Amino acid sequence: MxxxxxxxxxxxxxxxxxxxxxxxxxxxxxxxATFRSGRTQPLSWRTGQLGRLRELLTxxxxxxxxxxxxxxxxxxxxxxxxxxxxxxxxxxHTLEHLDGWLRPEPAPVPAHLGTDATAWTRYDPLGVxxxxxxxxxxxxxxxxxxxxxxxxxxxxxAKPSELAPATSAAxxxxxxxxxxxxxxxxxxxxxxxxxALLAERFDQIFYTGNGTVGRIVMRAAAEHLTPVALxxxxxxxxxxxxxxxxxxxxxxLVRGKFLNAGQTCVAPDYVLTDPETARALEPKLVExxxxxxxxxxxESAAFGRIVNERHFxxxxxxxxxxxxxxxxxxxxxxxxxxxxxxxxVDPKSPVMGEEIFGPILPVVxxxxxxxxxxxxxxxxxxxxxxxxxxxDTTRDRIAAETSxxxxxxxxxxxxLTVSDLPFGGVGESGMGSYHGRxxxxxxxxxxxxLEKPLA
Ligand code: NAD
Numbered sequence: 001m002x003x004x005x006x007x008x009x010x011x012x013x014x015x016x017x018x019x020x021x022x023x024x025x026x027x028x029x030x031x032x033a034t035f036r037s038g039r040t041q042p043l044s045w046r047t048g049q050l051g052r053l054r055e056l057l058t059x060x061x062x063x064x065x066x067x068x069x070x071x072x073x074x075x076x077x078x079x080x081x082x083x084x085x086x087x088x089x090x091x092x093h094t095l096e097h098l099d100g101w102l103r104p105e106p107a108p109v110p111a112h113l114g115t116d117a118t119a120w121t122r123y124d125p126l127g128v129x130x131x132x133x134x135x136x137x138x139x140x141x142x143x144x145x146x147x148x149x150x151x152x153x154x155x156x157x158a159k160p161s162e163l164a165p166a167t168s169a170a171x172x173x174x175x176x177x178x179x180x181x182x183x184x185x186x187x188x189x190x191x192x193x194x195x196a197l198l199a200e201r202f203d204q205i206f207y208t209g210n211g212t213v214g215r216i217v218m219r220a221a222a223e224h225l226t227p228v229a230l231x232x233x234x235x236x237x238x239x240x241x242x243x244x245x246x247x248x249x250x251x252x253l254v255r256g257k258f259l260n261a262g263q264t265c266v267a268p269d270y271v272l273t274d275p276e277t278a279r280a281l282e283p284k285l286v287e288x289x290x291x292x293x294x295x296x297x298x299e300s301a302a303f304g305r306i307v308n309e310r311h312f313x314x315x316x317x318x319x320x321x322x323x324x325x326x327x328x329x330x331x332x333x334x335x336x337x338x339x340x341x342x343x344x345v346d347p348k349s350p351v352m353g354e355e356i357f358g359p360i361l362p363v364v365x366x367x368x369x370x371x372x373x374x375x376x377x378x379x380x381x382x383x384x385x386x387x388x389x390x391x392d393t394t395r396d397r398i399a400a401e402t403s404x405x406x407x408x409x410x411x412x413x414x415x416l417t418v419s420d421l422p423f424g425g426v427g428e429s430g431m432g433s434y435h436g437r438x439x440x441x442x443x444x445x446x447x448x449x450l451e452k453p454l455a
Contacts, residue, residue, distance in 0.1 A: 031155035056178040067166035073305035083139040123444040125153030127203030135163035148439025162190040229432030238268035241389035250284035256412030261304035262359035266384040315358040321351035381427035
């Protein structure tokens with residue numbers, strides 16, 4: 001199937017902008033030939049590619065920040081902190097440790113093989129990897145898997161999100177200027193182009209986005225028995241225990257929730273707490289929003305916009321799901337939804353029915369810790385779970401009695417900035433993980449090797 005110029009007008013799913021007219025089959029064949037030639041194997045090639053990616057980010061950071069502002073209204077400071085510098089840090093961490101991570105690991109040999117036998121595991125690259133990225137952190141979420149796949153010695157087809165068209169175009173323009181184009185291809189496009197790519201045989205597919213498309217990806221991968229990593233989302237709860245410092249809690253909740261206008265996969269989706277704490281937390285949340293964004297958040301450069309009208313309409317429909325404590329106003333033309341806190345929220349209301357993925361924070365009440373744990377476990381396993389407590393018992397019980405991709409005590413979002421922690425989901429929030437050495441695990445095959453001398 002040929003990747004053709006757009007046959008339809010740009011729609012709400014974004015403009016289609018092709019960076020290549022090459023057939024997907026030809027792209028994969030070309031990259032596979034490079035991989036088979038052995039070019040991507042040496043450590044020097046891998047570190048060279050990472051170094052070039054670092055140069056790209058350093059030389060063109062402003063250009064990428066401008067594109068991110070165009071797509072998502074991100075401030076330059078936020079673009080650097082959460083996307084560009086984030087990726088540079090991940091590159092630096094990988095460059096520092098890659099040699100050690102790739103070292104073969106010896107394994108003890110059982111007595112029946114004799115004392116001269118040795119065994120070890122080695123990390124083999126998988127081959128040609130497909131990375132499909134979403135729109136919400138369109139630089140970080142394309143480049144971090146890409147650099148992990150390159151560090152593991154693979155060739156990569158990178159598919160940016162069409163819903164962040166300015167960033168997609170910038171990456172499609174810049175990546176070929178810096179990386180080995182025989183081993184890295186950028187394919188822009190929307191559903192038809194991604195569908196065409198998914199028909200090809202890859203050696204690994206790394207998808208970040210929603211669970212509906214995650215299922216499509218997994219079905220396509222099953223045809224070729226291709227392994228997948230699915231980095232999905234869901235509702236990440238924030239449990240607030242009795243007796244915590246609510247000014248600190250509110251400040252951290254608000255910073256985590258309203259970053260990127262709430263369009264963050266690990267944003268605290270809703271607050272879960274007892275009625276007394278909920279009442280005391282309300283004014284603190286109002287103060288924290290005002291402290292961060294001023295009296296009129298719409299005028300704050302630090303507060304972003306909703307990606308498109310479709311998501312705006314979806315979010316506007318959730319605003320009536322409870323009593324508005326702060327915010328609640330919106331402007332479709334500007335794709336602006338105020339940072340909003342909703343109280344007295346019924347767990348059966350629309351805002352609790354789906355991942356919010358926008359600047360709306362509902363507060364839901366439970367009677368005690370037992371009910372909170374039950375509430376969490378009755379729902380899909382979250383990508384992240386946050387807990388604000390001074391109690392060791394609460395900490396231990398939540399850690400032991402719930403399942404989530406990550407668990408954050410006292411600070412939302414921050415766990416994903418620790419390169420030595422695996423980042424990924426469980427159950428409905430995904431499968432597989434990456435960052436740091438976990439990217440090497442994900443993008444490699446751990447090959448078992450045994451040697452018995454002939455004499
Ligand atoms: P999106 O719409 O940009 O889709 C992601 C990718 O899937 C895009 O590249 C898109 O082209 C492709 N795609 C869309 N429809 C497709 C189809 N029918 N067939 C093949 N490919 C298709 O992004 P999104 O899904 O709206 O992203 C938001 C979701 O992603 C949220 O649920 C969020 O929680 C989750 N997310 C997860 C992480 C994580 O690291 N776990 C990070 C960011 C976002």
